[in-house]
Amino acid sequence: MGIHIAGMDDIDLVAPMIAKFRVELRGYKNITSEENIPKAKEEFREYIESGYPIYVHREGGEYLGYLVCRI
Numbered sequence: 001m002g003i004h005i006a007g008m009d010d011i012d013l014v015a016p017m018i019a020k021f022r023v024e025l026r027g028y029k030n031i032t033s034e035e036n037i038p039k040a041k042e043e044f045r046e047y048i049e050s051g052y053p054i055y056v057h058r059e060g061g062e063y064l065g066y067l068v069c070r071i
Helices: 008-028 037-049
Strands: 002-005 054-059 062-068
Touching: 008 037, 008 054, 008 062, 037 054
Parallel strands: none
Antiparallel strands: 002 054, 054 062
């Protein structure tokens, strides 16, 4: 399917990627944490409400990555 701009209908599929990314970032600071899907959904909503485009890559029905453009 390729790359497209995410909307609120993508929240349940993008939030797990955001949660995993946050865990990974904390790991670089030697902070152990667990995925927090509700917090990731909140972050997703904040991006959408702020007008930041969220680009997602989807292939074969699976979401493989995302990029948020915060300008």
